[in-house]
Amino acid sequence: MxxxxxxxxxxxxxxxxxxxxxxxxxxxxxxxxxxxxxxxxxxxxxxxxxxxxxxxxxxxxxxxxxxxxxxxxxxxxxxxxxxxxxxxxxxxxxxxxxxxxxxxxxxxxxxxxxxxxxxxxxxxxxxxxxxxxxxxxxxxxxxxxxxxxxxxxxxxxxxxxxxxxxxxxxxxxxxxxxxxxxxxxxxxxxxxxxxxxxxxxxxxxxxxxxxxxxxxxxxxGTGNCHVFVDADADVEQAVTILLNAKTQRPSVCNAAETLLVHKDIADRFLPRALEALGGAGVTVHGDDATRSYSDTVVAAKADEYDAEYLTLDLAAKVVDSIDEALEHIRTHTTGHSETIVTGSRTSAERFAAEVDAAAVLVNASSRFVDGGEFGFGAEIGISTQKLxxxxxxxxxxxxxxxxxxxxxxxxxx
Amino acid sequence: MxxxxxxxxxxxxxxxxxxxxxxxxxxxxxxxxxxxxxxxxxxxxxxxxxxxxxxxxxxxxxxxxxxxxxxxxxxxxxxxxxxxxxxxxxxxxxxxxxxxxxxxxxxxxxxxxxxxxxxxxxxxxxxxxxxxxxxxxxxxxxxxxxxxxxxxxxxxxxxxxxxxxxxxxxxxxxxxxxxxxxxxxxxxxxxxxxxxxxxxxxxxxxxxxxxxxxxxxxxxGTGNCHVFVDADADVEQAVTILLNAKTQRPSVCNAAETLLVHKDIADRFLPRALEALGGAGVTVHGDDATRSYSDTVVAAKADEYDAEYLTLDLAAKVVDSIDEALEHIRTHTTGHSETIVTGSRTSAERFAAEVDAAAVLVNASSRFVDGGEFGFGAEIGISTQKLxxxxxxxxxxxxxxxxxxxxxxxxxx
The missing domain is CATH 3.40.605.10 (Aldehyde Dehydrogenase; Chain A, domain 1)
Known part of the structure; x- marks a missing residue:
């Protein structure tokens, strides 16, 4: 016909x-x-x-x-x-x-x-x-x-x-x-x-x-999903969430693609995180600050902060403040699922209010943004538009x- | 700027x-x-x-x-x-x-x-x-x-x-x-x-x-709104609703533009309706069956059944059945507000289920389809789309x- x-x-x-x-x-x-x-x-x-x-x-x-x-x-x-x-x-x-x-x-x-x-x-x-x-x-x-x-x-x-x-x-x-x-x-x-x-x-x-x-x-569908590890995040929790969001199923749209780390927690968080990511086979593409923590981190090209890898790759960047993290996400988000790991109520509330995305997560893996996980029973897709x-x-x-x-x-x- | x-x-x-x-x-x-x-x-x-x-x-x-x-x-x-x-x-x-x-x-x-x-x-x-x-x-x-x-x-x-x-x-x-x-x-x-x-x-x-x-x-916004007067409508109610829908404010999108009359009620309804419409200054553009009830009805051109007059004009047509009315509406609707006047529960339910429009009205004026009337307090417009x-x-x-x-x-x- x-x-x-x-x-x-x-x-x-x-x-x-x-x-x-x-x-x-x-x-x-x-x-x-x-x-x-x-x-x-x-x-x-x-x-x-x-x-x-x-x-x-x-x-x-x-x-x-x-x-x-x-x-x-x-x-x-x-x-x-x-x-x-x-x-x-x-x-x-x-x-x-x-x-x-x-x-x-x-x-x-x-x-x-x-x-x-x-x-x-x-x-x-x-x-x-x-x-x-x-x-x-x-x-x-x-x-x-x-x-x-x-x-x-x-x-x-x-x-x-x-x-x-x-x-x-x-x-x-x-x-x-x-x-x-x-x-x-x-x-x-x-x-x-x-x-x-x-x-x-x-x-x-x-x-x-x-x-x-x-x-x-x-x-x-498209998801350049960020994980922002705030200054007072629980390091153990942040590593666990990041690893799950990146590696539990890297080929899907709610997997993490970019890591942002507050400079005040970088010394405690990054060595642990990079070791865990390396152990899971993840290649980290980082800025100079991230690379200073490990030789295994390759240099990120500027356009990698817009990449939806869908593979065991992760862009990474150290930021000076939550403001810089929010601005970075504003610039590079595809509006899918954005995560903050933080112990601060103020940071959590600001992140939830200011990030413009289908889902904003506080201290949980972005892999939960899924019709099955939400209990919908069936899913035709994940809408990243606002209408x-x-x-x-x-x-x-x-x-x-x-x-x-x-x-x-x-x-x- | x-x-x-x-x-x-x-x-x-x-x-x-x-x-x-x-x-x-x-x-x-x-x-x-x-x-x-x-x-x-x-x-x-x-x-x-x-x-x-x-x-x-x-x-x-x-x-x-x-x-x-x-x-x-x-x-x-x-x-x-x-x-x-x-x-x-x-x-x-x-x-x-x-x-x-x-x-x-x-x-x-x-x-x-x-x-x-x-x-x-x-x-x-x-x-x-x-x-x-x-x-x-x-x-x-x-x-x-x-x-x-x-x-x-x-x-x-x-x-x-x-x-x-x-x-x-x-x-x-x-x-x-x-x-x-x-x-x-x-x-x-x-x-x-x-x-x-x-x-x-x-x-x-x-x-x-x-x-x-x-x-x-x-x-x-665009509204080619129909009023279907079913075989067993209350004639008085049908005249009142039609008159209100057509004349209470003819320049707006929820005003009636087309009248469909079941043939079994035409003899009782149309003489009363045409007199009332004439008295209110409405020009009726009808098919031959409608015109047989009054010399004041002008001949409707085929494309008038798609018209959104927004004036004191009304297209009119006598139909053989609710099926013909539904088919006519399916063909000519702009998906705004469609009305049935009927005493039959079966007809009302069928009309409400089968008509594909933002609003379907049973025994009430389409002029109620309005943010103010709905109690919304403010209205940016009336959406005629489905998303x-x-x-x-x-x-x-x-x-x-x-x-x-x-x-x-x-x-x-």
Whole structure:
């Protein structure tokens, strides 16, 4: 189907989806899971084709790994759909309600967006995850995956659509958007047909979507996350938090990328921290002050303070004051998750008030900024923008609202 | 000051504004009100210049009227600022909060956006209103008014900035953005410096901002609002609601523009309704079925069902069923406020569930869809988009949120 026909079909489907109750949606999610599980052999075969093409095109092994499906990964996708069925349905929730003085009743009710476009890279699990999250939140999904995963995504989307049909829900709730680059452009400019676009991937993808879209975009993901170790931090705590934030899973957006150290604690903190980081395989890229504590610290280039390494690398800098730390963060933050380790209430409050980010952490690891850790059960991404949703986005963040106003003939005086 | 310098100054000011408490902001609002009141003579003189230019350029009298200030209108602007001081401060409100199983505390707290751009037409009161709403919600304001109101806006902005200074708040919280069309373009593409753009004006202005902006936009305002009179509506109630929705203030976005009548009630409803509308000076533009009830109904052109008249005109059409009404609304709605008059619970529930709009009304006038009527106290506009805010936008809708996460050294396992 051409993109425009898919978008129109999705729009039409969204009317039906908006009126499904939770039981109908949960039944559909289980049917999608069943159909996906039944397609395992076909999925693995299609994925083998994609993986072989990627390898012969000389694709980096880390990307090939992301692209690869295994029976365990398919089981994860299947379980993800079943887990969604176990979550509460946000649609229909009354956010607030009141009566006007004349007795008219006003309720603000959660409703689906309508049609959601997801633009993503070569992770085939996103196809099932995003389709499931959209379905549970009552939205039709236009899934624009990477061409490198096309065969895998086709089999996945076909299975999901079969599941929908089995459950008596229109298969037009889920579309895989195929075609060349120009189709991505059509999707980004389909204002009126598509209600919101969510790019999931690296900084380049997100920037391209932000720049090229007339459809409203929810930005997710890039994180140049700072850890500021204040003058009176507990050294042991600071080392533990830094190490966890940097090394517990370095490839994700809430991992630490830059360390700022107050000069008054540098003598006590840095030798311990550098030793621990070195032991964990982290390469520290520091300024002269940091380098004076260890020969293992390499010189940081100026632009490294803007880097989102996503690897076992860490930029580091000694600062004269909390003011300098705040100014540094203001200049280099991507607005994701920023941490202070401090024993001072004043510093903690100032940092929490002045740092402009989706999450500000005091004496805790930034790895907690995550829909799973927050107890959301499902996460479509971590929004780093200020409109609509900021921080981890669960099912309620995948909805809009509508005022339902009921009277008995009242008019305005 | 050049636009870019203003935007940078506003960005810097936003850091200070985010940390002001309510008392400081209320003091500033009263000081802004005082300074504006003190500038009355200067304001009237500047406005006379703008009005004279507009008249000599042959501007429509209705637009000249909007542009014109009187002592009473200035008093209204002054009072508007004082009323804002009486409203609760949304900044710092904890939207929700909980503890993770490991004891880490998570709070989602309202914070200002940062820098808000307002692009508006020749209503000089918007300069003071928008500056006040931005200040109370902790945002710096970049005000891009119409060049036809430039002299008036300059005096207003200067007075507001003096008031800020008097209250000890940085005057860079408020900027009037001057210059040619290219400056509007700069404002629309100032992503990173400006957090959100709110166009206030007609459909053309809003479309231009939506199309040209890389900064996130909140769409406000256009309303092709329908009134559907269902088969078993109370005829008296339907006439009263329709008349109020159409005539109580026809120039505003929540006024009715299209009437849909179920064929089974047309014989009883339309003669009464057409007589009442005629008596109120409304010209009805109808289909053949509507015209069969009165010679006063003029033939509707097809594109009139998309019209936002904002005058004493009303498109009308007889439909065979609620399905046809829903389909008509789906095709022609601008997503503002849609009304059903009905005695049937089933029809009311279906209409409320299936109509995709900011507000759906059952047996009440769409004129209630208004920040003032909702009790919000102040309104920056009525959002017709689905992201962030939908419907009347009060002070809380002028904020984003931030997660503040506090621990005692916890890390992720």
């Amino acid at each position: 051409e993109f425009r026909d898919q978008a129109i079909a999705a729009r039409r489907a969204s009317v039906e989806l908006a009126t499904l109750n939770r039981a109908q949606k949960d039944k559909a999610l289980h049917a999608m899971a069943d159909a996906l599980a039944a397609a395992e052999a076909e999925l693995l075969a299609a994925n083998e084709v994609d993986v072989a093409s990627a390898r012969s095109a000389g694709t980096e092994e880390s990307i090939v790994d992301r692209l690869s499906l295994t029976p365990a990964r398919i089981a994860g996708m299947v379980q993800g759909l079943r887990d969604l069925a176990a979550l509460p349905d946000p649609v229909g929730d009354v956010v607030r309600g009141w009566k006007l003085p004349n007795g008219v009743s006003v309720r603000q009710v959660r409703v689906p967006f309508g049609v959601v476009g997801i633009i993503y890279e070569a992770r085939p699990n996103v196809t099932a995850d995003a389709a499931g999250i959209c379905l549970k939140s009552g939205n039709a999904a236009l899934l624009r995956g990477s061409s490198s995963a096309l065969n895998t995504n086709r089999v996945t989307a076909e299975a999901l659509r079969r599941g929908l049909t089995d459950a008596g829900v229109t298969p037009d709730a889920v579309h895989l958007v195929e075609g060349g680059r120009e189709v991505t452009g059509e999707l980004m400019r389909a204002r009126g047909l598509v209600d919101v676009l969510i790019p999931r991937g690296g900084a380049g993808l997100i920037q391209a979507v932000v720049d090229g879209s007339t459809v409203p975009v929810i930005e997710t 609509h949703a900021r921080g981890p986005m669960g099912l309620p963040e995948m909805t809009s609202s509508k005022y339902v106003i009921e009277g008995a003939g009242q008019v305005r005086a | 050049e636009f870019r310098d203003q935007a940078i100054a506003a960005r810097r000011a936003s850091v200070e504004l985010a940390t002001l408490n309510r008392a400081q902001k209320d003091k500033a609002l009263h000081a802004m009100a005082d300074a504006l009141a003190a500038a009355e003579a200067e304001l009237l003189a500047a406005n006379e210049v703008d009005v004279a230019s507009a008249r000599s350029a042959g501007t429509e009298e209705s637009i000249v009227d909007r542009l014109s200030l009187t002592p009473a209108r200035i008093a209204g602007m002054v009072q508007g600022l004082r009323d804002l001081a009486a409203l609760p401060d949304p900044v710092g409100d904890v939207v929700r909060g909980w503890k993770l199983p490991n004891g880490v505390s998570v709070r989602q707290v309202r914070v200002p956006f940062g820098v808000v751009g307002i692009i508006y037409e020749a209503r000089p009161n918007v300069t003071a209103d928008a500056a006040g709403i931005c200040l109370k919600s902790g945002n710096a304001a970049l005000l891009r008014g119409s060049s036809s109101a430039l002299n008036t806006n300059r005096v207003t902005a200067e007075a507001l900035r003096r008031g800020l200074t008097d209250a000890g708040v940085t005057p860079d919280a408020v900027h009037l953005v001057e210059g040619g069309r290219e400056v509007t373009g700069e404002l629309m593409r100032a992503r990173g410096l400006v957090d959100v753009l709110i166009p206030r004006g007609g459909a053309g202005l809003i479309q231009a901002v939506v199309d040209g902006s890389t900064v996130p936009v909140i769409e406000t 962030h805010a939908r419907g009347p936008m009060g002070l809380p809708e002028m904020t984003s949120s931030k997660y503040v996460i506090e621990g005692a050294g916890q890390v992720r396992a």
